[in-house]
Amino acid sequence: MAVTPATPASPAHPAGPVATVVGIGADGWPGLPDTARTALLAADAVLGGPRQLALLPAECAAERVPWPSPLRPAVPALLDRYAGRRLAVLASGDPMFYGIGRTLTEIAGPDAVHVLPHPSSLSYACARLGWPVEDTEVVTLVGRPADRLTAALHDGRRVLVLSAGADTPAEVAALLTARGFGPSRLTVLEQLGTEQESAYEGVAEVWPYAPGDPLNVIAVDCRRGPDALRLGAVPGLPDAAYDSDGQLTKRHVRAATLAALAPAPGELLWDIGGGSGSIAIEWMRTHPSCAAYTVEKDPVRAERIAGNASRLGVPTLHVVTGPAPAALAELPSPDAVFVGGGLTAPGLLDACWAALAPGGRLVANTVTLESEALLADWYRRHGGELVKLSVAHAVPVGGFTGWRQAMPVTQWSVTKTGVEDR
Incomplete structure (x- = not known):
């Protein structure tokens, strides 16, 4: 589901920004340009993490306010508290690169925030390694499960991991080894941009290092x-x-099903009758911003889906255990719906259709005659495309080779137009 940040109808400070966001490196005050120093010296209050606030010199007389936890829910109240005062916010590196700048612009609006960026850890790391920034994939593990890295693993690719702390390099090495990427070479860069900057490297499957500096990134x-x-x-x-x-x-039907669902960045899928979770998992693997809810009534299968999602790099897949359509009532509105099981449950297709906005897609697969008849009726009423998918695999037949036909799958796919039933 594509999300557009909400902007207040009227900004709190029509004449200027609510806050100046200053990016600061690990080298602290000496690494700041004059514009950033001036903003901090003029501030009445400075918000930031304890590590960033500790980098300010005594001459910065502003009130120093550490961020509370959880951070995002507290931001509106903090902005209200310091309304009308000169407010600065400290952020590590580039505030718009996995930083507080995004949160502030989403809550207060882009015109209410003045951002003074600093080189990001990505820029520093690529400069040290000789890696082109545009060819380097970035995965953050700050406050996120390490399994997210799995989806970015492809032979020959370069990935920069934003570390959660001193233990992250060993955690990444263990994950790479478990996922079949043990021969990968890791370079840990610590305290980038400071006089204490250092680096060490090794192979994931024989990672020999104890935890080092908590301020690190992993190439x-x-x-x-x-x-x-x-x-x-x-x-x-x-x-x-x-x-x-x-x-x-199965693989070939799954590929055809995802093609019909047509995932796009930022969209949300309902996967009903999750089974092993394959449709939802591969929907989410198409782009990091794609999300999915999979609904499965069998608790054992639901647990299996969660395990598959973690191993395949999408641990944030939402697994809902319960029968459909009852389990759909509290889910956020989808951009697309896939029904892989339970088609004949009373009211299921009606609930899915009602949940879709115009432009939303619905795809349903079945192998039974009863469900096929149901899909044919919906096809007659709403149009779309009704196809039969047949796959055969070559197998030994005595000393020869023949075809073994899998059960054919009937698939109905349709885009909701908002036009009344025909």
Whole structure:
């Protein structure tokens, strides 16, 4: 579901910004340009993390206000508290790169925030490594599970990991090894931009280092092991990538289903009858901003879905345990819906159709005649595309080779137009 940040109808300070956001490096005050120093010296109050606030010299006489936790819910009250005063906010590096700048602009509006950026850790790291910034993928593990890194692992790619602390390098090395990327080379860069800057490197599967400085970033030169399962960047992962009890949308049908669902950045999917979670997982793998809720009534399968999601790099997949349509009542509105099971449950298709806004997509798969008849009726009423997908695999037949036909899948896909039923 695409999210547009809300902007207040009228800014608190029509004549100027609510706050000046100053990016600061690990080198502190000496590394700041005159414009940033002037803003901080003139401030009545400075908000920031304890580490950033400690970098200010005594000559900065402003009230120093550490961020509370959790941070985001507290921001509106803090802005109100210091309304009418000269407010500065300290942020590490570039405030608009995984920083507080995004939160402030989403809450107060871009015109209410004046940002003075500093080189980010990404810029520093790429400069030290000789890696082009535009060719380097970035994954942050600050406040996020390490499993997120899995989706970025492809042989030969370079990934920069924003570390959560001193233990993150060893955690990343262990994850790479578990995911078949043990030969990858890691470079840990500590205290970037300071006189204490240092770096050390090693191979993930034989990582020898104890925890070092908590202020670090990790560069990963990805190398897939010879026996690791190859996972591509498009839908249709090998069936062997999933832990399954057999309730799995198979590879070729899965690829066709994702093509019909047509995920786009920022969109939200409902995956109903999750089985092994493959549709929702591969929806989320298409872009980091894609989200999904998978609904599965069997608790064992629901737990299996969560495990598959973590192993395949999308640990933020929402798994809802319960029957549909009852379990759909509290879910946020979807951009697309996939129904892979329970089609004949009373009211299910009606609930899915009602939840979609015009432009939303619905895709349903079935292998039974009863559900096929239902889809044919909805196709007659709403249009779309009704297709039958057949896949056969070559298998030994005595000393020869023949075809073994999988059960054909009937698929209905439609985009809601807002026009009344025909």
